[in-house]
Amino acid sequence: xxxxxxxxxxxxxxxxxxxxxxxxxxxxxxxxxxxxxxxxxxxxxxxxxxxxxxxxxxxxxxxxxxxxxxxxxxxxxxxxxxxxxxxxxxxxxxxxxxxxx
Numbered sequence: 786x787x788x789x790x791x792x793x794x795x796x797x798x799x800x801x802x803x804x805x806x807x808x809x810x811x812x813x814x815x816x817x818x819x820x821x822x823x824x825x826x827x828x829x830x831x832x833x834x835x836x837x838x839x840x841x842x843x844x845x846x847x848x849x850x851x852x853x854x855x856x857x858x859x860x861x862x863x864x865x866x867x868x869x870x871x872x873x874x875x876x877x878x879x880x881x882x883x884x885x886x
Contacts, residue, residue, distance in 0.1 A: 852884040860886075 787795075823829070850860035854870045861868050861884075867875070871884065 851886060852881065853886050854884065 823832075848862040848864060851863040852861045852871060853859070854868075854874075857870060859868065859870055861871055871881075874884070875881065
């Protein structure tokens with residue numbers, strides 16, 4: 786005799802199986818569509834990898850620090866928000882030039 790929980794577990798397993806079947810069918814259809822488009826436009830696999838490279842993002846470069854806290858050694862590049870240590874020092878009457886590297 787099966788319990789309501791056993792019935793629900795069986796339903797879940799059936800649904801999981803159906804989901805996998807549908808995902809597989811959708812993936813196969815997408816692959817077929819891509820192949821059709823590639824054939825239609827005369828593309829090969831290497832065209833896809835070079836097209837994706839089109840405009841590569843420029844590599845990010847580190848910005849040199851312009852200001853240093855002599856007490857902690859913490860630095861700031863001068864970009865973005867002022868760090869708390871610098872804001873506190875400026876509020877106490879120091880100047881930005883006091884921390885210049």
